[in-house]
Amino acid sequence: MKRHFFYKTFGTYLVIIILSFFVLNLFVRDEIKKIMTAQIEEQLMTSARLIDLNSPKDISRQLQQITGISGARVTLIDVQGKVFADSEKEVAGLENHIDRPEIQEARVRGRGKSVRFSKTIGVDMLYIAIPINEGATIKGYVRLARPLHDVKEAGEKSYNSFFLALVIVAFISLIIAVIFSYRLAAPIKEMERFTEGLRRGTTEGSIIIKTSDETKKLADNINYLVIELKNRIRLANEENSKLVTAFASMTEGVMILDADDKIEAVNRALSSMLASRYEDIAGKTLLEAFRNVELQQAFLKFKQTGQSVFREVALGDPEPVILNVSISGIKVESGNAKTMVVFHDITRLKKLERVRIDFVANVTHEIRTPLTAILGYLETIRDGAINNPEEARKFIDIILKHAQRLNRLVEDLLTISRIELGEVNFHFEDISPADVINNVLPVIDPKAKSKRIEIDNLIPEKLPLIRADKDRLTQIFVNILDNAVKFTPESGKVSISAEETNGFVLVGISDTGIGVPKEEIERLGERFYRVDKTRSRDLGGTGLGLSIVKHLMIAHGGKMEIESQLGRGTKVFLFFPVMK
Amino acid sequence: MQEKRHTSSHYETELREVKNGLIYLGALTEKAIQKAMNSLLERNSELARAVIKDDREIDQLDNELEDRCVRILALRQPTAIDLRFITTAIKINGHLERIGDMAVNIAEKAIMLNEEPQLKPYIDLPRMADMVGEMIKFSLDALVNNDVVLAEKVRHKEQVVDELNEQIFRELLTFMMEDPKAIHRAIIIMQISKNLERIADHAKGVADMVIYLVTGESVRHQGCTEGEKE
Numbered sequence: 105m106k107r108h109f110f111y112k113t114f115g116t117y118l119v120i121i122i123l124s125f126f127v128l129n130l131f132v133r134d135e136i137k138k139i140m141t142a143q144i145e146e147q148l149m150t151s152a153r154l155i156d157l158n159s160p161k162d163i164s165r166q167l168q169q170i171t172g173i174s175g176a177r178v179t180l181i182d183v184q185g186k187v188f189a190d191s192e193k194e195v196a197g198l199e200n201h202i203d204r205p206e207i208q209e210a211r212v213r214g215r216g217k218s219v220r221f222s223k224t225i226g227v228d229m230l231y232i233a234i235p236i237n238e239g240a241t242i243k244g245y246v247r248l249a250r251p252l253h254d255v256k257e258a259g260e261k262s263y264n265s266f267f268l269a270l271v272i273v274a275f276i277s278l279i280i281a282v283i284f285s286y287r288l289a290a291p292i293k294e295m296e297r298f299t300e301g302l303r304r305g306t307t308e309g310s311i312i313i314k315t316s317d318e319t320k321k322l323a324d325n326i327n328y329l330v331i332e333l334k335n336r337i338r339l340a341n342e343e344n345s346k347l348v349t350a351f352a353s354m355t356e357g358v359m360i361l362d363a364d365d366k367i368e369a370v371n372r373a374l375s376s377m378l379a380s381r382y383e384d385i386a387g388k389t390l391l392e393a394f395r396n397v398e399l400q401q402a403f404l405k406f407k408q409t410g411q412s413v414f415r416e417v418a419l420g421d422p423e424p425v426i427l428n429v430s431i432s433g434i435k436v437e438s439g440n441a442k443t444m445v446v447f448h449d450i451t452r453l454k455k456l457e458r459v460r461i462d463f464v465a466n467v468t469h470e471i472r473t474p475l476t477a478i479l480g481y482l483e484t485i486r487d488g489a490i491n492n493p494e495e496a497r498k499f500i501d502i503i504l505k506h507a508q509r510l511n512r513l514v515e516d517l518l519t520i521s522r523i524e525l526g527e528v529n530f531h532f533e534d535i536s537p538a539d540v541i542n543n544v545l546p547v548i549d550p551k552a553k554s555k556r557i558e559i560d561n562l563i564p565e566k567l568p569l570i571r572a573d574k575d576r577l578t579q580i581f582v583n584i585l586d587n588a589v590k591f592t593p594e595s596g597k598v599s600i601s602a603e604e605t606n607g608f609v610l611v612g613i614s615d616t617g618i619g620v621p622k623e624e625i626e627r628l629g630e631r632f633y634r635v636d637k638t639r640s641r642d643l644g645g646t647g648l649g650l651s652i653v654k655h656l657m658i659a660h661g662g663k664m665e666i667e668s669q670l671g672r673g674t675k676v677f678l679f680f681p682v683m684k
Numbered sequence: 685m686q687e688k689r690h691t692s693s694h695y696e697t698e699l700r701e702v703k704n705g706l707i708y709l710g711a712l713t714e715k716a717i718q719k720a721m722n723s724l725l726e727r728n729s730e731l732a733r734a735v736i737k738d739d740r741e742i743d744q745l746d747n748e749l750e751d752r753c754v755r756i757l758a759l760r761q762p763t764a765i766d767l768r769f770i771t772t773a774i775k776i777n778g779h780l781e782r783i784g785d786m787a788v789n790i791a792e793k794a795i796m797l798n799e800e801p802q803l804k805p806y807i808d809l810p811r812m813a814d815m816v817g818e819m820i821k822f823s824l825d826a827l828v829n830n831d832v833v834l835a836e837k838v839r840h841k842e843q844v845v846d847e848l849n850e851q852i853f854r855e856l857l858t859f860m861m862e863d864p865k866a867i868h869r870a871i872i873i874m875q876i877s878k879n880l881e882r883i884a885d886h887a888k889g890v891a892d893m894v895i896y897l898v899t900g901e902s903v904r905h906q907g908c909t910e911g912e913k914e
Contacts (some may be wrong), residue, residue, distance in 0.1 A: 388828070389704070391704055391707050391708060391711070392707060392828045395707060395710060395711040395714065395824060395828070396711060397708070397711045397712055397715050400708060400711065421718070421817070421821075670807070671807075
């Protein structure tokens with residue numbers, strides 16, 4: 105950079121110096137030559153006029169004399185051009201001189217002059233000639249010839265001094281060029297280094313330039329741009345990290361499709377929504393990844409209309425996630441548009457909705473059945489059976505039974521809602537689950553015996569105490585054991601076991617009953633939920649037993665888990681936290 | 685055929701459209717089977733009627749896809765892997781359309797069964813339906829991903845479905861012998877089972893085509909070797 109500047113400035117100087125040298129040299133040398141030649145010419149003229157032809161005997165002496173004064177060769181020529189006297193050469197060998205330019209000029213103008221290069225001595229020769237007049241007629245000519253040695257010398261001298269001047273000026277300009285180029289290049293070099301550092305990200309802050317010319321302004325502009333750029337980058341980064349955080353932390357699943365409709369990015373929420381249902385969806389189209397008719401139709405609709413599309417879609421088998429999907433375009437300034445697909449998981453909502461609908465349907469059904477019976481029998485009694493005490497008594501018994509059932513139902517419902525609302529007062533004490541079960545067994549026994557069901561009590565003697573409300577714990581075991589006996593066919597088996605695991609006392613009650621289909625297990629704790637709608641009601645339940653157990657277990661800080669195989673039997677696991 | 689670029693991007697698009705069409709058709713048939721089986725297991729005739737109605741879309745897409753393939757054959761004269769793709773696409777298209785028809789058959793039978801009391805709780809039939817559903821899913825996954833290993837898996841499952849079909853047959857036979865009134869319902873259930881078994885055959889057909897498409901080897905009429913059996 106600095107060198108470039110140096111070469112450029114110095115080069116320019118040098119060209120100008122050399123050019124001026126040649127031009128000056130050319131003009132000055134010529135002028136010097138001219139002046140000197142003119143002086144010599146005048147001198148020779150004066151000498152030539154000294155010749156006096158009227159005394160011919162003296163001619164030779166006169167010639168010698170003139171040569172002595174002027175240092176020139178003197179030649180006398182007659183009108184025909186014939187040389188008749190010469191100061192240096194023998195007259196005999198000389199040719200006719202009439203056509204020499206100086207003679208011709210002298211004949212016409214009265215004086216003649218010519219400069220010719222002499223090959224014999226290698227310098228310019230100056231010839232001058234004047235006519236010798238006798239009255240009005242020309243008798244002959246005097247010619248003086250002199251080599252111009254001194255003129256040549258003077259030219260060479262001027263050339264040499266010019267060259268010396270050239271070298272001196274060139275040297276000075278070199279120094280100036282160095283200084284100048286350094287001063288010009290230094291700030292530019294500084295700016296270059298600074299911007300290079302910025303580009304690589306190794307430089308910070310701003311650039312300081314000491315000069316006050318245009319480079320200073322340039323540096324100021326660079327500083328301004330740097331600050332501006334930093335601000336923009338900071339803003340963009342901020343904006344970006346906001347978006348990235350939103351993308352990663354939002355509960356909605358988000359997916360970006362590239363211009364070829366292939367899946368480009370998926371956020372964490374969506375990955376976990378789809379986990380274990382779909383693998384390896386990156387780079388595929390929606391159709392390839394999910395192969396879902398509704399989703400594809402929604403996507404095609406979006407593609408056709410270009411407007412956002414909302415659709416409810418169930419993805420994945422056999423336990424689908426139900427998703428509210430919205431598909432919309434991402435506007436971009438150039439290039440092909442991308443697509444954003446947002447998935448909102450409404451599986452839980454749907455489930456709750458289903459539970460609620462089922463609950464309302466069930467509760468009305470459960471209440472209506474005994475009510476219908478009660479109303480029916482009451483009408484029968486009123487319409488005549490009242491007069492037949494025996495019949496009436498039988499009917500009233502039935503009415504009573506149904507009324508009791510209704511009462512039980514309402515009681516159970518109240519219990520659940522009280523537990524849920526936290527209105528039940530528990531009297532927690534440290535008790536042994538084995539004792540409670542031993543108390544419950546006599547209650548269940550008669551029912552089991554009537555179906556020839558064997559109850560196996562495998563509870564070990566030594567179990568840690570658990571913290572529980574004795575009455576509620578009794579209710580839990582009664583409900584579970586009652587269910588086990590109820591849903592086990594004749595000659596079946598119910599076994600009770602217990603162990604301590606991970607800070608819990610685990611009581612397991614397994615039966616060899618009819619079992620529960622896999623997909624219905626998780627709904628078992630719902631109020632009124634019945635697996636087989638017809639059969640279990642025949643067996644006389646309210647449909648609330650397991651629901652009560654579930655809520656009681658939660659109130660005890662424990663939980664209930666159920667495993668079941670259709671046709672093989674069911675296992676209920678009750679986890680009670682160990683008393684500390 | 686989608687990895688390499690053709691000189692004509694329009695040709696490229698045409699081929700991709702065929703593949704997308706096949707996958708979409710697959711999605712439709714997959715859904716049809718699911719719905720048909722649910723209509724039977726949940727005794728929901730409404731759902732069954734929806735399956736019968738939706739089959740029109742499957743038939744329409746089948747025609748459209750075949751037209752497209754024929755047009756590509758005629759206009760583009762595909763060679764090498766493209767030719768293989770188009771010919772297999774035509775066959776897969778046929779298989780999928782037939783699966784759709786079977787779903788309709790099952791739905792029709794479900795409507796008939798739903799009008800009578802249930803003969804027995806279905807145990808093997810849902811298992812068979814699950815397995816067949818899985819075969820279709822795997823064969824379509826294999827098509828999407830050009831996955832030969834998955835296609836081989838489908839081929840092996842077909843055997844299991846055959847065995848289940850026979851088991852259902854024998855079980856229903858005992859029902860029929862016990863109670864002549866059960867014969868009508870038992871026969872319908874047998875037909876459903878038979879339909880499922882044929883769907884499994886078609887799913888295997890799709891898998892065979894995927895293997896042919898990827899490897900160029902025809903495995904259509906080979907059974908699986910003893911060692912490969914599940």
